Amino acid sequence: MAFLTGVAATAFGKYSGSDAPSLMETAARAAIADAGLPLEAVDGLVCGYATTFPHLMTATVMVERLGLTPRHAHQAAVGGATGVVGLLLARHLIAAGACRHVLVLGGENRLTGQSRDDAVKTLAGVGHPVHEVPLGASVPAYYALVAARHLHETGASERDLAELAVLMRRHAAAHPGAQLTKPISVDDVMASKPVATPLKLLDCCPISDGAAAVVVSAEPGQGASIRLAGWGEAHTHQHVSEMPDDLGLGARIAANQAFAGAGRSAADMRLLGLYDSFTPTLAIFLEALGFAPPGRAGAMAREGLFGRDGRFPLNLHGGLLSYGHPGVAGFLAHVVEVIRQMRGEAGDRQVAGPPPLAYCHADGGVFSSHAGFVLERTA
Amino acid sequence: MSGVMLQSCGSCGRVWQFRRGGCPQCGSTAVREVTASGGGTVWSVTQVMRAPLPELDLPGGYAIALVTLDEGPRVMCRAETGLVIGQRVTVGLGADGLPLARTS
Ligand SMILES: [Zn+2]
Numbered sequence: 001m002a003f004l005t006g007v008a009a010t011a012f013g014k015y016s017g018s019d020a021p022s023l024m025e026t027a028a029r030a031a032i033a034d035a036g037l038p039l040e041a042v043d044g045l046v047c048g049y050a051t052t053f054p055h056l057m058t059a060t061v062m063v064e065r066l067g068l069t070p071r072h073a074h075q076a077a078v079g080g081a082t083g084v085v086g087l088l089l090a091r092h093l094i095a096a097g098a099c100r101h102v103l104v105l106g107g108e109n110r111l112t113g114q115s116r117d118d119a120v121k122t123l124a125g126v127g128h129p130v131h132e133v134p135l136g137a138s139v140p141a142y143y144a145l146v147a148a149r150h151l152h153e154t155g156a157s158e159r160d161l162a163e164l165a166v167l168m169r170r171h172a173a174a175h176p177g178a179q180l181t182k183p184i185s186v187d188d189v190m191a192s193k194p195v196a197t198p199l200k201l202l203d204c205c206p207i208s209d210g211a212a213a214v215v216v217s218a219e220p221g222q223g224a225s226i227r228l229a230g231w232g233e234a235h236t237h238q239h240v241s242e243m244p245d246d247l248g249l250g251a252r253i254a255a256n257q258a259f260a261g262a263g264r265s266a267a268d269m270r271l272l273g274l275y276d277s278f279t280p281t282l283a284i285f286l287e288a289l290g291f292a293p294p295g296r297a298g299a300m301a302r303e304g305l306f307g308r309d310g311r312f313p314l315n316l317h318g319g320l321l322s323y324g325h326p327g328v329a330g331f332l333a334h335v336v337e338v339i340r341q342m343r344g345e346a347g348d349r350q351v352a353g354p355p356p357l358a359y360c361h362a363d364g365g366v367f368s369s370h371a372g373f374v375l376e377r378t379a
Numbered sequence: 380m381s382g383v384m385l386q387s388c389g390s391c392g393r394v395w396q397f398r399r400g401g402c403p404q405c406g407s408t409a410v411r412e413v414t415a416s417g418g419g420t421v422w423s424v425t426q427v428m429r430a431p432l433p434e435l436d437l438p439g440g441y442a443i444a445l446v447t448l449d450e451g452p453r454v455m456c457r458a459e460t461g462l463v464i465g466q467r468v469t470v471g472l473g474a475d476g477l478p479l480a481r482t483s
Contacts (some may be wrong), residue, residue, distance in 0.1 A: 141431070194440075242453070
């Protein structure tokens with residue numbers, strides 16, 4: 001049994017003068033305080049990588065900086081899925097009796113700590129060094145290839161995908177920590193600069209500075225009790241060249257395992273935190289996991305299904321697309337928002353309820369590593 | 380022949396592109412090198428307008444396609460502009476030695 005007892009995220013955006021450890025320290029101290037724990041109670045750390053701070057041992061850098069005395073600490077790297085896999089590993093450490101309070105941590109100055117060209121080049125390296133990268137492929141190009149295939153298979157349009165960017169921007173406008181808050185329309189997305197067809201600039205998440213942290217504990221902390229009720233992972237490939245023909249396969253395997261473990265179905269969920277590196281990432285997840293029929297994610301967004309008052313409120317902080325994306329902290333910010341909503345602490349953004357059941361999911365690579373979990377408020 | 384190198388399993392017949400010591404389907408290590416015939420179908424295609432490297436940042440961009448070869452594997456190629464999903468193409472090596480998908 002594992003509970004999410006403490007959460008924190010910095011505002012995302014530009015933090016000139018900060019480095020990855022200082023951003024991570026800020027989020028870590030805030031999350032541990034949120035859990036109501038003294039530092040010495042934290043006996044486990046799973047720390048994400050930082051592209052601007054490529055230290056071989058980021059976890060022990062943070063152990064030293066925070067003054068922790070953990071029984072387990074290591075650095076995890078599964079791309080965008082690192083935050084989820086970190087939380088699942090924390091759950092496994094607790095289930096094994098190895099730790100009682102595990103800090104899952106990510107953060108970096110990805111925006112100000114390197115040039116845009118360096119950031120794009122570093123990320124392009126997830127491609128195959130012989131068969132993909134030399135062709136001039138990039139992460140947006142890999143996702144563009146999947147997006148084009150998705151549109152071809154489902155009959156959805158680029159305007160449908162754009163609806164998801166518009167929704168994330170609308171949600172971000174209600175959060176003081178979001179990087180991008182200026183309202184946008186479908187026409188704005190369509191008119192934004194082409195990156196790799198069918199993706200335009202506003203279909204892609206920004207690069208950000210920021211950090212986020214979550215504490216996973218063996219027992220509920222102070223206040224609402226939020227249990228990690230079911231979890232799943234799937235790792236189907238690394239490179240888009242070897243992606244399964246079924247674009248949603250990995251997502252579906254991971255999610256079905258999570259729902260089965262929790263004894264729940266997709267229809268039971270009342271809140272979603274889904275990775276949204278690009279608009280097609282969200283569309284494919286929503287459709288593969290059963291929250292929208294094939295090709296209909298954008299249309300359902302337009303009809304309000306994923307808004308604050310809708311059936312499946314989605315990424316109410318604005319997601320990667322608008323809250324921002326500083327690497328590993330990007331998805332952890334989804335979890336921070338989901339927990340705040342489940343506790344009824346989201347202020348003006350709060351959904352009615354608050355929601356008793358939520359599903360969170362992320363992918364790393366190019367739909368390569370999938371991990372997801374169901375959260376349940378038990379008290 | 381296309382010049383695009385593949386590997387083939389001597390046990391189950393599976394064909395793939397990325398170099399491995401064993402078959403990803405059946406695990407057999409009876410692997411041999413084969414050359415792709417060059418026939419294939421566009422599985423997906425994108426026109427890249429913002430390149431990851433400054434030296435590739437050409438006006439109008441360049442196309443990258445994933446092509447399902449007749450032997451089975453999906454391979455990434457530079458592509459002629461204007462290709463569409465489902466179109467029959469020929470894959471060979473371009474002047475730069477990289478796989479290139481064309482309509483003829
Ligand atoms: Zn075989």
